[in-house]
Amino acid sequence: MNEYRYDNQTVQGFILSSIFWGVVGILVGLLISMQLWAPALNFTPWLSYGRLRPVHTNGLALGLGVGAIFGLTYYVVMRLCRRPLVFPRLARAQLWIFNLAIAAAAVTLMMGKTQSLEYAELEWPLDIGVVVLWVMFAVNVFATIVKRREEQMYVSLWYVIATVVAVAILYLVNNAFIPAGLWKSYHAYAGLNSANVQWWYGHNAVGFIFTTPILAFFYYFLPKTTGLPIFSHRLSIVSFWSLVFAYLWTGAHHLVYTPLPDWIQTLAIVFTMFLIAPSWGSVVNGYYTVGADWSKMRSQYLTKFFVVGITFYGLQTVQGPTQALRVVSQLIHYTDWVPGHVHMGTMGWVTMTICGSIYYVIPRIYGTEIHSEKVANLHFWLVLVGQLIFSITMWITGIQQGAMWKVMNADGTLKYTFMDGLVRNYPYWHTRTLGGIIFTAGMVLFVYNVLKTIQKGKALQASQDPSPAPAAA
Amino acid sequence: MAGAIYRKPVSFALMATVAVLVGSVVTMAYPMLRPEMHPRLDSLKAFTALQLAGRDVYQREGCVNCHTQTVRPLRSEVVRYGDYSKAGEFYYDRPFLWGSKRTGPDLAREGGKRPDAWHYKHYANPQSIEKKSNMPKYAFLAEARLDPAEVASHMRALGLAAAPEELAALAQKTEMDALVAYTQWLGHAVQRKAGGGALDLAAVNPLGDSPHAIARGQKVFADNCTACHGDEGHGVPEVAPDLLDDSFLGEKPDMPDGAWFALIHDGSDAKGALGRKGMENGGMTAFGGQIPDDDIWAVISYLRAQMAHEKKEAPTMEKVEHKGQERKP
């Protein structure tokens, strides 16, 4: 369709790497979900819950999440700029360093080398690696955008730019550590500041890894798969700017009822609630876009990935802000409700949208069709059901835990011991593992489908044209 | 904002940067300049080398994934754990370890609550104390010796002082010793709850020896006391004393109801008032507020019944033999 040679190999490399680390992260997730009800599964110190949980979160956030973000962003940027990457070899080097870094991250975390800050566990030598990767990414993205052949920057590019800028600031500030050895360091901030900086980072890592780039893909791949243009440009604008402005105020909602000064907590709660508006701006934009022709839900199998994805984004962005309210936080903070919430976002919104995007991209690279729509549909239903089982059981048990911790007798004593509450979690934790298994089964089908499509594409390529590098859509 | 900015990537990126910086400065950077973000309680002690080594172990094993270290100012929480966390308690915490999930209980007030021996036993095998606990076993910590040079470099990085002999002594310590020392450090800066106030030795058990009270007491004892004092109340060696043995009562073989009540209600805090020496690191937990006063009396009814029962069971046994008997918890 056009004359440029896009660097599809690097895009595919990142996608395959991301899938690989995704599978690893999900399997580790299954194991730690079982360790919660079967402590005998803490086989060795390396495989104990306390060390594996960060392997699960980092494996999926950095491995699956950031890997897919690198690959899909390059895909989207090249097309929206109508030119190849300015530095294709830099991107190739970035792919290798990315995989080395994630492998090193997994190993060092299992060794217990950790900064003990959620989503910033990696010790300082690996932090440097992450910064290098991000600089490589930023250089390529910005250079390509600056030298683009399409004058107007589409919405997806706005979100890409915001992601690149915000993650850089967040990561550098929170990972300021005092080295105390090659694999040991202490946070540059102490006590309240350590907490405040960490959750400013922690919450916005969610914002700028699990929200803005995924929105970039949503805004790109939804019109591409459905053939329907985005409903409102103005809504895109208002949502974008209010989202990136409001997000950075909200971190302290993770610290409600801690010794952090009240005014910071209150400010965070206010901006967190406000975030419902820009988030729902994208939800409304998505719904009205598909609303122009709902039959696409039936005729185009990928539509439902994006519609269900944005639906969970909408639920997530109402549930999350509600949790920040003091009266709700009292009950559900520190309980299993919170993992239930997180997994609706990661399994329901992020993974769903990434999978939909990959299903779109991989066949395009080879100018072919997906291996099997039937398998893709089955994958869709399995991950949907698995995620719902997971989230809903965690919400129930979270409320139960929170209530049991709070209930008091008339004489001012506690009704339940901590163990009373813990024991009641077991049936729900069993069910959660079941949900995880169903989700994993769906993801296995996804991997199978993608690999089969690549195989088919390669065969097609070999039969058509002995010279490499096909032109893509 | 119409139009132009969406054609100028550099201006756009600058604008996005400004947008993300406003909230960051107001809620994250600016507070650092305020004294309210750097408070320090006068009673707060810096880590010793051994305690810091323990904190390093706590970090390495990812304890923060399941345990919080901040008590919220909520009524039920203060009753369960102790006074709510104060800003000035975290001056030395780099990073903070408040956590975000309580798969296990909060530990902010754990120091001084229980004897060292309880922690050694519990860390090595949590299920030996709480059968249904899902905590992993950390017995391997007792095998790992500390490296004084490494701990010294960690102390230096934090600007904390340690005498050479203090560091040298670490060579004899294990990671388990360090973790227990750190556990006992937690929450030391805030006075533990003084319990129910003045001791009333004249108080008499209102429940007496009613069968109902004894049955109730047995259940309460099983839920709250057996972890340390054994299933039958005969104690656990090195952890907690035998409650049915006269030797526990020392010079006062027949401790009055009021003293029993004070010990259970206020824990080790009551020991001083009773003229008994407490354990150096922690000791009896204060159950006041955690279980109703009536249940405390019921436990006393139960223990008195057990004592009477034991005396009847072994009337012929020599006192010396009785003392020398192997006790199983």
Place this chain on the structure above:
Amino acid sequence: MSDIPDTAEAMEAKETSRTLPLGWRLLFWGLIAWGAAYLWLYTPATSGWSQAGEYEKATAAPAAARPAK
């Protein structure tokens, strides 16, 4: 799959001046109004509220007078 071209013009609806949905505008301004009120009510410097003060109040009242939460 009929692809629409990779241009900002093609990927978004032509009517860029389309007004925002009423429900969404209500949500947007409503949350700002709510936020202003909440900020005033729960900032110690403006209302005197504090979480420590709230705790003192909760524990000062007789236990029986409060519904179990």
